[in-house]
Amino acid sequence: MADPQRPLPKLHDLDTRPFWEATKNQELKYQQCADCDTVVFYPRRHCTGCLGNNLIWKNSAGKGTVYTYSVVRQSYHPFFRQRVPYAVAWIDLDEGPRLVSNVVGVEDPLRDVQIGMRVQVRWEEHEELSVPLFEPEP
Amino acid sequence: MSTQTRDAAIVGIHEYPSRDVEGEVSPLQIKAESAARALEDAGLGWNDVDAIYDAGDGGGMAGLTISEYFGLKPRVINTTGVGGSSYEYHAAHAKRDIAAGKASVALLTYGSTAHSNARAIGVGGRGGGGHPADNMDMFAGMTLVANYAMVAHRHMFEYGTTSAQLAEISVATRCHAMRNPEAVKAMEDLEFLDIRETTVDDVVNSRMIADPLHLLECCMISDGGGAVIIAAADVARDCRKAPVWILGTGEATKYPENGGDITTSAAVQSGPQAFGEAGVTPQEIDIAMIYDSFSITVLALLEDLGFCAKGEGGAWVEGGRLRFDRPDDGPALNTDGGGLSSNHPGMRGIFLLLEATRQLRGESCSQVDGAKLAVAHGNGGMLGSRHCAGTVVLGRD
Numbered sequence: 001m002a003d004p005q006r007p008l009p010k011l012h013d014l015d016t017r018p019f020w021e022a023t024k025n026q027e028l029k030y031q032q033c034a035d036c037d038t039v040v041f042y043p044r045r046h047c048t049g050c051l052g053n054n055l056i057w058k059n060s061a062g063k064g065t066v067y068t069y070s071v072v073r074q075s076y077h078p079f080f081r082q083r084v085p086y087a088v089a090w091i092d093l094d095e096g097p098r099l100v101s102n103v104v105g106v107e108d109p110l111r112d113v114q115i116g117m118r119v120q121v122r123w124e125e126h127e128e129l130s131v132p133l134f135e136p137e138p
Numbered sequence: 139m140s141t142q143t144r145d146a147a148i149v150g151i152h153e154y155p156s157r158d159v160e161g162e163v164s165p166l167q168i169k170a171e172s173a174a175r176a177l178e179d180a181g182l183g184w185n186d187v188d189a190i191y192d193a194g195d196g197g198g199m200a201g202l203t204i205s206e207y208f209g210l211k212p213r214v215i216n217t218t219g220v221g222g223s224s225y226e227y228h229a230a231h232a233k234r235d236i237a238a239g240k241a242s243v244a245l246l247t248y249g250s251t252a253h254s255n256a257r258a259i260g261v262g263g264r265g266g267g268g269h270p271a272d273n274m275d276m277f278a279g280m281t282l283v284a285n286y287a288m289v290a291h292r293h294m295f296e297y298g299t300t301s302a303q304l305a306e307i308s309v310a311t312r313c314h315a316m317r318n319p320e321a322v323k324a325m326e327d328l329e330f331l332d333i334r335e336t337t338v339d340d341v342v343n344s345r346m347i348a349d350p351l352h353l354l355e356c357c358m359i360s361d362g363g364g365a366v367i368i369a370a371a372d373v374a375r376d377c378r379k380a381p382v383w384i385l386g387t388g389e390a391t392k393y394p395e396n397g398g399d400i401t402t403s404a405a406v407q408s409g410p411q412a413f414g415e416a417g418v419t420p421q422e423i424d425i426a427m428i429y430d431s432f433s434i435t436v437l438a439l440l441e442d443l444g445f446c447a448k449g450e451g452g453a454w455v456e457g458g459r460l461r462f463d464r465p466d467d468g469p470a471l472n473t474d475g476g477g478l479s480s481n482h483p484g485m486r487g488i489f490l491l492l493e494a495t496r497q498l499r500g501e502s503c504s505q506v507d508g509a510k511l512a513v514a515h516g517n518g519g520m521l522g523s524r525h526c527a528g529t530v531v532l533g534r535d
Contacts, residue, residue, distance in 0.1 A: 041396060115295045
Protein backbone atom coordinates (compact mmCIF):
# COMPACT_ATOMS: atom_id res chain seq x y z
CA MET A 1 0.00 0.00 0.00
CA ALA A 2 1.22 3.48 -0.86
CA ASP A 3 2.38 5.71 1.95
CA PRO A 4 -0.29 8.14 3.13
CA GLN A 5 0.15 11.52 1.44
CA ARG A 6 -0.06 15.03 2.83
CA PRO A 7 -3.57 16.40 2.21
CA LEU A 8 -3.31 19.06 -0.47
CA PRO A 9 -5.49 22.07 -1.25
CA LYS A 10 -8.02 21.98 -4.07
CA LEU A 11 -6.86 23.87 -7.14
CA HIS A 12 -10.38 24.59 -8.37
CA ASP A 13 -11.45 26.81 -5.46
CA LEU A 14 -12.15 30.16 -7.13
CA ASP A 15 -10.91 32.37 -4.27
CA THR A 16 -7.67 30.60 -3.46
CA ARG A 17 -6.71 29.22 -6.90
CA PRO A 18 -4.33 32.08 -7.85
CA PHE A 19 -2.48 31.65 -4.56
CA TRP A 20 -1.95 27.95 -5.09
CA GLU A 21 -1.12 28.27 -8.78
CA ALA A 22 1.67 30.70 -7.84
CA THR A 23 3.15 28.16 -5.47
CA LYS A 24 4.12 26.08 -8.51
CA ASN A 25 6.77 28.77 -9.11
CA GLN A 26 7.47 28.93 -5.38
CA GLU A 27 5.95 32.36 -5.07
CA LEU A 28 4.15 33.23 -1.84
CA LYS A 29 1.37 35.62 -2.86
CA TYR A 30 -0.99 37.85 -0.97
CA GLN A 31 -3.42 40.55 -1.97
CA GLN A 32 -3.47 44.25 -1.24
CA CYS A 33 -6.14 46.74 -2.25
CA ALA A 34 -4.91 49.35 -4.73
CA ASP A 35 -7.55 51.79 -3.49
CA CYS A 36 -7.39 51.51 0.31
CA ASP A 37 -4.16 49.50 0.96
CA THR A 38 -5.96 46.80 2.97
CA VAL A 39 -3.99 43.54 3.03
CA VAL A 40 -6.46 40.76 2.25
CA PHE A 41 -5.54 37.24 3.36
CA TYR A 42 -6.82 34.54 2.83
CA PRO A 43 -7.38 35.45 -0.83
CA ARG A 44 -10.74 36.75 -2.01
CA ARG A 45 -12.20 38.48 -5.03
CA HIS A 46 -13.40 41.54 -3.12
CA CYS A 47 -11.72 44.00 -0.79
CA THR A 48 -12.78 43.66 2.84
CA GLY A 49 -11.66 47.23 3.59
CA CYS A 50 -13.56 49.15 0.91
CA LEU A 51 -16.33 48.40 -1.56
CA GLY A 52 -13.99 47.88 -4.47
CA ASN A 53 -12.39 44.77 -5.92
CA ASN A 54 -9.16 46.31 -7.09
CA LEU A 55 -6.91 43.80 -5.39
CA ILE A 56 -3.29 43.53 -6.49
CA TRP A 57 -1.35 40.29 -6.07
CA LYS A 58 1.98 40.86 -4.36
CA ASN A 59 4.88 38.55 -3.55
CA SER A 60 5.92 38.01 0.03
CA ALA A 61 9.63 37.61 0.73
CA GLY A 62 8.60 34.56 2.74
CA LYS A 63 10.05 35.74 6.03
CA GLY A 64 8.17 36.16 9.25
CA THR A 65 7.72 35.47 12.94
CA VAL A 66 5.99 32.68 14.85
CA TYR A 67 2.94 34.33 16.49
CA THR A 68 1.91 31.17 18.31
CA TYR A 69 2.21 27.42 17.83
CA SER A 70 1.34 23.98 19.14
CA VAL A 71 3.16 20.69 18.94
CA VAL A 72 0.65 18.04 17.91
CA ARG A 73 1.14 14.73 19.74
CA GLN A 74 -1.99 12.95 18.53
CA SER A 75 -3.66 12.95 15.12
CA TYR A 76 -6.05 10.51 13.50
CA HIS A 77 -5.06 11.53 10.00
CA PRO A 78 -3.05 8.75 8.31
CA PHE A 79 -0.36 11.14 7.04
CA PHE A 80 0.03 13.24 10.18
CA ARG A 81 -0.21 10.42 12.71
CA GLN A 82 3.12 9.13 11.37
CA ARG A 83 4.70 12.54 11.91
CA VAL A 84 3.86 13.34 15.52
CA PRO A 85 5.19 15.29 17.26
CA TYR A 86 5.09 18.12 14.72
CA ALA A 87 4.72 21.87 15.08
CA VAL A 88 1.76 23.81 13.69
CA ALA A 89 2.02 27.57 13.88
CA TRP A 90 0.38 30.86 13.05
CA ILE A 91 3.07 32.83 11.26
CA ASP A 92 3.07 36.60 10.78
CA LEU A 93 4.70 37.39 7.45
CA ASP A 94 6.70 40.60 7.47
CA GLU A 95 4.31 42.06 4.87
CA GLY A 96 1.32 41.58 7.20
CA PRO A 97 -0.53 38.37 6.34
CA ARG A 98 -0.94 35.81 9.13
CA LEU A 99 -1.05 32.22 7.96
CA VAL A 100 -1.06 28.67 9.28
CA SER A 101 1.81 26.35 8.44
CA ASN A 102 4.27 23.90 9.93
CA VAL A 103 7.62 24.82 11.43
CA VAL A 104 10.06 22.24 10.06
CA GLY A 105 13.81 21.83 9.89
CA VAL A 106 14.26 21.70 13.64
CA GLU A 107 15.79 18.80 15.54
CA ASP A 108 13.12 18.66 18.22
CA PRO A 109 9.93 20.70 17.81
CA LEU A 110 9.24 20.46 21.56
CA ARG A 111 12.49 22.29 22.28
CA ASP A 112 13.33 24.25 19.16
CA VAL A 113 10.11 26.10 18.30
CA GLN A 114 9.34 29.30 20.19
CA ILE A 115 6.88 32.15 19.95
CA GLY A 116 8.65 35.12 18.39
CA MET A 117 11.25 33.07 16.51
CA ARG A 118 12.16 34.20 13.01
CA VAL A 119 11.26 31.81 10.21
CA GLN A 120 11.44 31.67 6.43
CA VAL A 121 9.51 29.73 3.84
CA ARG A 122 10.74 26.31 2.71
CA TRP A 123 8.81 24.89 -0.21
CA GLU A 124 7.68 21.28 -0.32
CA GLU A 125 7.15 20.37 -3.95
CA HIS A 126 4.18 18.39 -5.20
CA GLU A 127 3.00 17.58 -8.70
CA GLU A 128 0.68 20.54 -9.25
CA LEU A 129 1.66 22.94 -6.48
CA SER A 130 4.11 23.52 -3.67
CA VAL A 131 3.30 23.80 0.01
CA PRO A 132 4.80 26.67 2.00
CA LEU A 133 6.39 25.26 5.15
CA PHE A 134 8.62 27.36 7.41
CA GLU A 135 12.05 26.76 8.91
CA PRO A 136 14.18 28.83 11.28
CA GLU A 137 15.90 31.78 9.61
CA PRO A 138 19.63 31.08 9.56
CA MET B 139 -28.60 52.45 31.81
CA SER B 140 -30.31 49.11 32.01
CA THR B 141 -32.85 48.23 29.39
CA GLN B 142 -33.75 45.04 31.23
CA THR B 143 -37.16 43.62 30.39
CA ARG B 144 -38.82 40.53 31.79
CA ASP B 145 -40.83 39.59 28.72
CA ALA B 146 -39.52 36.05 28.15
CA ALA B 147 -38.52 33.26 30.53
CA ILE B 148 -37.21 29.72 30.46
CA VAL B 149 -40.14 27.68 31.78
CA GLY B 150 -39.26 24.12 30.80
CA ILE B 151 -36.04 22.15 30.48
CA HIS B 152 -34.87 18.62 29.84
CA GLU B 153 -31.43 17.09 29.51
CA TYR B 154 -31.35 13.78 27.69
CA PRO B 155 -29.78 11.49 30.29
CA SER B 156 -27.78 9.03 28.17
CA ARG B 157 -24.34 9.92 26.83
CA ASP B 158 -24.04 6.62 24.97
CA VAL B 159 -27.15 5.49 23.11
CA GLU B 160 -25.18 2.66 21.45
CA GLY B 161 -26.52 3.62 18.04
CA GLU B 162 -30.10 2.80 19.08
CA VAL B 163 -31.51 6.36 19.24
CA SER B 164 -31.29 9.00 16.52
CA PRO B 165 -30.56 12.72 17.00
CA LEU B 166 -34.14 13.52 15.91
CA GLN B 167 -35.52 11.07 18.46
CA ILE B 168 -33.40 12.70 21.16
CA LYS B 169 -34.79 16.11 20.14
CA ALA B 170 -38.41 14.91 20.21
CA GLU B 171 -38.06 13.05 23.51
CA SER B 172 -36.35 16.06 25.09
CA ALA B 173 -39.02 18.43 23.73
CA ALA B 174 -41.83 16.38 25.23
CA ARG B 175 -40.16 16.13 28.64
CA ALA B 176 -39.37 19.87 28.66
CA LEU B 177 -42.99 20.71 27.79
CA GLU B 178 -44.08 18.41 30.61
CA ASP B 179 -41.67 20.22 32.94
CA ALA B 180 -43.34 23.50 31.97
CA GLY B 181 -46.87 22.13 32.21
CA LEU B 182 -47.44 22.81 28.52
CA GLY B 183 -48.22 20.65 25.48
CA TRP B 184 -47.17 20.38 21.84
CA ASN B 185 -50.08 22.60 20.80
CA ASP B 186 -48.79 25.49 22.88
CA VAL B 187 -45.57 25.73 20.83
CA ASP B 188 -45.67 28.38 18.11
CA ALA B 189 -41.96 28.96 17.48
CA ILE B 190 -39.18 26.51 16.59
CA TYR B 191 -35.45 27.14 17.02
CA ASP B 192 -32.98 24.65 15.61
CA ALA B 193 -29.27 24.81 14.75
CA GLY B 194 -29.97 23.32 11.33
CA ASP B 195 -27.79 20.31 12.06
CA GLY B 196 -30.44 18.09 10.46
CA GLY B 197 -29.48 19.43 7.03
CA GLY B 198 -31.22 21.62 4.47
CA MET B 199 -34.76 22.79 5.29
CA ALA B 200 -34.14 21.72 8.89
CA GLY B 201 -36.74 24.14 10.26
CA LEU B 202 -39.42 22.62 8.09
CA THR B 203 -38.46 19.00 8.52
CA ILE B 204 -38.20 19.21 12.30
CA SER B 205 -41.56 20.98 12.53
CA GLU B 206 -43.16 18.13 10.62
CA TYR B 207 -41.34 15.56 12.74
CA PHE B 208 -42.69 17.18 15.90
CA GLY B 209 -46.12 17.58 14.27
CA LEU B 210 -46.11 21.36 14.65
CA LYS B 211 -46.98 24.30 12.40
CA PRO B 212 -45.02 27.15 14.00
CA ARG B 213 -45.45 30.88 13.32
CA VAL B 214 -41.70 31.39 13.71
CA ILE B 215 -38.82 29.25 12.45
CA ASN B 216 -35.24 30.22 13.29
CA THR B 217 -32.36 28.02 12.19
CA THR B 218 -29.39 30.13 13.22
CA GLY B 219 -26.52 27.64 13.14
CA VAL B 220 -23.39 28.94 14.86
CA GLY B 221 -22.04 25.73 16.37
CA GLY B 222 -22.03 25.39 20.12
CA SER B 223 -23.27 28.95 20.61
CA SER B 224 -26.43 28.34 18.55
CA TYR B 225 -28.61 27.86 21.63
CA GLU B 226 -27.55 31.15 23.22
CA TYR B 227 -28.42 32.81 19.90
CA HIS B 228 -31.74 30.95 19.90
CA ALA B 229 -32.55 32.15 23.42
CA ALA B 230 -31.76 35.71 22.33
CA HIS B 231 -33.88 35.39 19.21
CA ALA B 232 -36.76 33.75 21.08
CA LYS B 233 -36.81 36.64 23.55
CA ARG B 234 -36.78 39.08 20.65
CA ASP B 235 -39.57 37.27 18.79
CA ILE B 236 -41.67 37.01 21.94
CA ALA B 237 -41.13 40.69 22.79
CA ALA B 238 -42.22 41.58 19.26
CA GLY B 239 -45.44 39.62 19.71
CA LYS B 240 -44.51 37.12 17.00
CA ALA B 241 -44.40 34.10 19.33
CA SER B 242 -45.52 33.05 22.79
CA VAL B 243 -43.95 29.61 23.36
CA ALA B 244 -40.56 28.83 21.82
CA LEU B 245 -39.05 25.34 21.61
CA LEU B 246 -35.26 24.86 21.34
CA THR B 247 -33.95 21.33 20.87
CA TYR B 248 -30.62 19.59 20.38
CA GLY B 249 -29.76 15.97 19.72
CA SER B 250 -26.50 14.38 18.72
CA THR B 251 -24.99 10.91 18.56
CA ALA B 252 -21.42 12.10 18.09
CA HIS B 253 -20.09 9.35 20.34
CA SER B 254 -22.06 6.55 18.67
CA ASN B 255 -21.03 7.86 15.26
CA ALA B 256 -17.40 7.99 16.44
CA ARG B 257 -17.20 11.37 14.80
CA ALA B 258 -13.68 12.68 15.21
CA ILE B 259 -14.59 16.03 16.73
CA GLY B 260 -12.16 15.54 19.57
CA VAL B 261 -8.57 15.06 20.54
CA GLY B 262 -7.25 13.78 17.23
CA GLY B 263 -9.71 15.18 14.74
CA ARG B 264 -9.63 18.35 12.74
CA GLY B 265 -12.55 20.70 12.37
CA GLY B 266 -13.66 22.74 9.40
CA GLY B 267 -15.32 22.15 6.07
CA GLY B 268 -15.10 23.24 2.47
CA HIS B 269 -14.67 26.99 2.96
CA PRO B 270 -11.92 28.88 1.09
CA ALA B 271 -10.21 29.53 4.44
CA ASP B 272 -9.93 25.78 4.99
CA ASN B 273 -8.31 25.38 1.60
CA MET B 274 -5.45 27.57 2.85
CA ASP B 275 -4.38 25.60 5.90
CA MET B 276 -5.58 22.02 5.54
CA PHE B 277 -2.10 20.92 4.47
CA ALA B 278 -0.62 21.73 7.90
CA GLY B 279 -2.29 19.07 10.05
CA MET B 280 -3.88 21.48 12.50
CA THR B 281 -6.03 19.41 14.85
CA LEU B 282 -8.99 20.77 16.78
CA VAL B 283 -7.03 20.59 20.02
CA ALA B 284 -4.09 22.40 18.42
CA ASN B 285 -6.43 25.22 17.37
CA TYR B 286 -7.18 25.88 21.05
CA ALA B 287 -3.62 25.11 22.15
CA MET B 288 -2.48 28.06 20.00
CA VAL B 289 -4.50 30.35 22.27
CA ALA B 290 -3.08 28.75 25.41
CA HIS B 291 0.51 29.12 24.21
CA ARG B 292 0.09 32.77 23.33
CA HIS B 293 -1.72 33.39 26.63
CA MET B 294 1.22 31.82 28.49
CA PHE B 295 3.69 33.86 26.43
CA GLU B 296 1.97 37.20 27.00
CA TYR B 297 0.74 36.81 30.56
CA GLY B 298 2.81 34.08 32.19
CA THR B 299 -0.20 31.80 32.58
CA THR B 300 0.75 28.26 33.65
CA SER B 301 -0.59 24.77 32.99
CA ALA B 302 -1.25 24.45 36.72
CA GLN B 303 -3.53 27.49 36.54
CA LEU B 304 -5.39 26.13 33.52
CA ALA B 305 -5.77 22.82 35.37
CA GLU B 306 -7.83 24.57 38.06
CA ILE B 307 -10.68 24.74 35.56
CA SER B 308 -10.62 20.99 34.94
CA VAL B 309 -10.37 20.28 38.68
CA ALA B 310 -13.35 22.47 39.66
CA THR B 311 -15.45 21.04 36.85
CA ARG B 312 -14.65 17.44 37.80
CA CYS B 313 -15.53 18.21 41.42
CA HIS B 314 -18.99 19.26 40.22
CA ALA B 315 -19.29 16.27 37.89
CA MET B 316 -18.68 13.82 40.74
CA ARG B 317 -21.76 15.25 42.46
CA ASN B 318 -23.93 14.76 39.34
CA PRO B 319 -25.05 11.12 38.91
CA GLU B 320 -25.67 11.62 35.17
CA ALA B 321 -22.11 12.93 34.73
CA VAL B 322 -20.65 10.01 36.67
CA LYS B 323 -22.70 7.61 34.54
CA ALA B 324 -21.46 9.44 31.42
CA MET B 325 -17.82 8.95 32.43
CA GLU B 326 -18.53 5.27 33.14
CA ASP B 327 -20.32 4.74 29.83
CA LEU B 328 -17.52 6.48 27.93
CA GLU B 329 -14.97 4.33 29.76
CA PHE B 330 -13.04 7.07 31.52
CA LEU B 331 -10.22 5.60 33.55
CA ASP B 332 -10.06 6.29 37.27
CA ILE B 333 -13.31 8.25 37.74
CA ARG B 334 -12.81 10.50 40.77
CA GLU B 335 -12.14 14.06 41.81
CA THR B 336 -8.87 15.26 40.32
CA THR B 337 -6.01 17.44 41.46
CA VAL B 338 -3.94 20.01 39.58
CA ASP B 339 -1.15 17.43 39.50
CA ASP B 340 -3.47 14.85 37.91
CA VAL B 341 -4.26 17.26 35.11
CA VAL B 342 -0.73 18.47 34.38
CA ASN B 343 0.58 14.90 34.54
CA SER B 344 -2.01 13.59 32.09
CA ARG B 345 -0.90 12.87 28.54
CA MET B 346 -0.05 15.87 26.36
CA ILE B 347 -2.39 16.00 23.33
CA ALA B 348 -1.24 19.24 21.68
CA ASP B 349 1.19 21.42 23.62
CA PRO B 350 0.35 22.93 26.03
CA LEU B 351 -3.01 21.15 26.44
CA HIS B 352 -3.19 17.85 28.35
CA LEU B 353 -5.82 15.12 28.04
CA LEU B 354 -7.69 16.25 31.17
CA GLU B 355 -8.00 19.75 29.70
CA CYS B 356 -10.01 18.42 26.74
CA CYS B 357 -13.77 17.81 26.68
CA MET B 358 -15.27 14.40 26.13
CA ILE B 359 -17.14 13.26 23.01
CA SER B 360 -20.55 11.97 24.03
CA ASP B 361 -24.04 11.45 22.72
CA GLY B 362 -26.76 13.62 24.19
CA GLY B 363 -29.17 16.45 23.76
CA GLY B 364 -31.86 18.44 25.43
CA ALA B 365 -34.64 20.96 25.10
CA VAL B 366 -35.56 24.40 26.42
CA ILE B 367 -39.00 26.01 26.47
CA ILE B 368 -39.06 29.82 26.49
CA ALA B 369 -42.42 31.50 27.06
CA ALA B 370 -43.91 34.97 27.13
CA ALA B 371 -44.47 36.52 30.57
CA ASP B 372 -48.23 35.83 30.62
CA VAL B 373 -47.65 32.15 29.81
CA ALA B 374 -44.69 31.87 32.17
CA ARG B 375 -46.73 33.01 35.16
CA ASP B 376 -48.99 29.96 34.81
CA CYS B 377 -46.26 27.34 34.25
CA ARG B 378 -45.42 24.61 36.77
CA LYS B 379 -42.00 25.94 37.74
CA ALA B 380 -40.79 29.42 38.65
CA PRO B 381 -39.75 31.39 35.55
CA VAL B 382 -36.08 32.00 34.78
CA TRP B 383 -36.03 35.32 32.99
CA ILE B 384 -33.82 36.14 30.04
CA LEU B 385 -32.49 39.49 31.21
CA GLY B 386 -29.94 40.33 28.57
CA THR B 387 -28.30 38.84 25.49
CA GLY B 388 -25.30 39.55 23.30
CA GLU B 389 -23.91 38.16 20.06
CA ALA B 390 -20.53 38.66 18.40
CA THR B 391 -18.22 37.18 15.79
CA LYS B 392 -14.47 36.72 15.48
CA TYR B 393 -12.12 35.32 12.84
CA PRO B 394 -8.38 35.46 12.19
CA GLU B 395 -7.15 38.90 11.21
CA ASN B 396 -3.68 40.03 10.34
CA GLY B 397 -2.12 41.34 13.52
CA GLY B 398 -5.08 40.23 15.66
CA ASP B 399 -4.96 39.07 19.28
CA ILE B 400 -5.67 35.34 19.50
CA THR B 401 -6.06 35.46 23.30
CA THR B 402 -9.17 37.65 23.09
CA SER B 403 -12.46 36.12 21.96
CA ALA B 404 -15.70 37.59 20.64
CA ALA B 405 -16.98 37.49 24.24
CA VAL B 406 -15.45 40.96 24.72
CA GLN B 407 -18.27 42.25 22.52
CA SER B 408 -21.13 39.89 23.42
CA GLY B 409 -20.54 40.09 27.18
CA PRO B 410 -20.94 43.86 27.64
CA GLN B 411 -24.02 43.80 25.38
CA ALA B 412 -25.66 41.14 27.53
CA PHE B 413 -24.64 42.55 30.91
CA GLY B 414 -25.57 46.04 29.77
CA GLU B 415 -29.02 44.99 28.63
CA ALA B 416 -29.55 43.09 31.88
CA GLY B 417 -28.26 45.99 33.95
CA VAL B 418 -26.00 43.76 36.01
CA THR B 419 -22.23 43.42 36.35
CA PRO B 420 -20.18 40.23 36.11
CA GLN B 421 -19.35 40.70 39.81
CA GLU B 422 -23.03 40.12 40.68
CA ILE B 423 -23.19 36.77 38.86
CA ASP B 424 -23.63 33.63 41.02
CA ILE B 425 -23.35 30.98 38.30
CA ALA B 426 -21.01 31.04 35.29
CA MET B 427 -21.96 28.48 32.66
CA ILE B 428 -19.03 28.92 30.29
CA TYR B 429 -18.46 26.74 27.24
CA ASP B 430 -15.67 24.38 28.33
CA SER B 431 -14.45 22.72 25.19
CA PHE B 432 -10.99 23.05 26.73
CA SER B 433 -9.51 24.61 29.86
CA ILE B 434 -8.17 27.59 27.90
CA THR B 435 -11.63 28.32 26.50
CA VAL B 436 -12.95 28.99 29.99
CA LEU B 437 -9.93 31.04 31.05
CA ALA B 438 -10.12 33.31 28.01
CA LEU B 439 -13.90 33.66 28.26
CA LEU B 440 -13.88 34.51 31.98
CA GLU B 441 -11.46 37.32 31.20
CA ASP B 442 -13.35 38.51 28.15
CA LEU B 443 -16.66 38.53 30.02
CA GLY B 444 -15.12 40.77 32.68
CA PHE B 445 -14.86 38.47 35.69
CA CYS B 446 -11.21 39.54 35.82
CA ALA B 447 -8.87 41.61 33.65
CA LYS B 448 -7.29 40.23 30.47
CA GLY B 449 -4.23 38.23 31.39
CA GLU B 450 -5.16 37.87 35.06
CA GLY B 451 -7.32 34.79 34.62
CA GLY B 452 -4.57 32.38 35.59
CA ALA B 453 -4.04 33.86 39.03
CA TRP B 454 -7.77 34.51 39.42
CA VAL B 455 -8.84 30.86 39.09
CA GLU B 456 -6.21 29.55 41.52
CA GLY B 457 -7.03 27.83 44.79
CA GLY B 458 -10.35 26.27 43.81
CA ARG B 459 -12.10 29.61 43.42
CA LEU B 460 -14.56 28.29 40.81
CA ARG B 461 -16.07 25.57 43.05
CA PHE B 462 -19.76 25.71 43.92
CA ASP B 463 -19.01 25.92 47.66
CA ARG B 464 -17.00 29.15 47.39
CA PRO B 465 -19.85 31.62 46.74
CA ASP B 466 -18.04 34.57 48.34
CA ASP B 467 -15.21 34.33 45.79
CA GLY B 468 -17.25 34.87 42.65
CA PRO B 469 -19.33 32.62 40.43
CA ALA B 470 -19.42 28.84 40.51
CA LEU B 471 -18.29 27.38 37.19
CA ASN B 472 -20.14 24.73 35.17
CA THR B 473 -21.85 23.11 38.13
CA ASP B 474 -23.21 20.22 36.02
CA GLY B 475 -19.69 18.95 35.31
CA GLY B 476 -19.32 20.71 31.98
CA GLY B 477 -18.10 19.40 28.68
CA LEU B 478 -14.92 18.34 30.42
CA SER B 479 -16.68 15.82 32.67
CA SER B 480 -20.43 15.54 31.95
CA ASN B 481 -21.24 15.74 28.26
CA HIS B 482 -20.07 17.17 24.96
CA PRO B 483 -21.97 15.88 21.95
CA GLY B 484 -20.43 18.57 19.70
CA MET B 485 -22.54 21.67 20.39
CA ARG B 486 -22.75 22.18 24.12
CA GLY B 487 -24.57 25.51 24.26
CA ILE B 488 -27.95 24.14 25.25
CA PHE B 489 -26.57 22.53 28.42
CA LEU B 490 -25.34 25.93 29.59
CA LEU B 491 -28.95 27.16 29.59
CA LEU B 492 -30.19 23.96 31.24
CA GLU B 493 -27.83 24.03 34.22
CA ALA B 494 -28.19 27.80 34.67
CA THR B 495 -31.94 27.23 34.90
CA ARG B 496 -31.52 24.38 37.40
CA GLN B 497 -29.37 26.63 39.59
CA LEU B 498 -31.87 29.49 39.51
CA ARG B 499 -34.65 27.02 40.38
CA GLY B 500 -32.61 25.46 43.19
CA GLU B 501 -32.42 22.08 41.42
CA SER B 502 -28.68 21.61 40.81
CA CYS B 503 -26.62 18.72 42.18
CA SER B 504 -24.06 21.38 43.17
CA GLN B 505 -26.54 24.00 44.26
CA VAL B 506 -25.27 27.46 45.15
CA ASP B 507 -27.46 28.68 47.98
CA GLY B 508 -29.69 31.53 46.94
CA ALA B 509 -28.35 31.76 43.38
CA LYS B 510 -30.10 34.71 41.73
CA LEU B 511 -28.15 35.52 38.59
CA ALA B 512 -26.47 33.29 36.02
CA VAL B 513 -24.65 33.80 32.77
CA ALA B 514 -24.54 31.26 29.95
CA HIS B 515 -21.83 31.90 27.40
CA GLY B 516 -21.55 29.77 24.29
CA ASN B 517 -18.51 29.75 22.04
CA GLY B 518 -19.39 28.20 18.67
CA GLY B 519 -16.72 27.34 16.15
CA MET B 520 -13.13 27.46 17.35
CA LEU B 521 -11.53 29.71 19.91
CA GLY B 522 -8.21 29.95 18.07
CA SER B 523 -9.57 30.88 14.66
CA ARG B 524 -13.22 31.66 13.86
CA HIS B 525 -16.10 31.58 16.28
CA CYS B 526 -19.41 33.09 17.32
CA ALA B 527 -20.07 34.18 20.89
CA GLY B 528 -23.49 34.16 22.49
CA THR B 529 -23.99 35.53 26.02
CA VAL B 530 -27.26 35.17 27.93
CA VAL B 531 -27.84 36.66 31.39
CA LEU B 532 -30.55 34.89 33.35
CA GLY B 533 -32.30 35.75 36.62
CA ARG B 534 -35.11 34.53 38.84
CA ASP B 535 -37.94 36.50 40.43
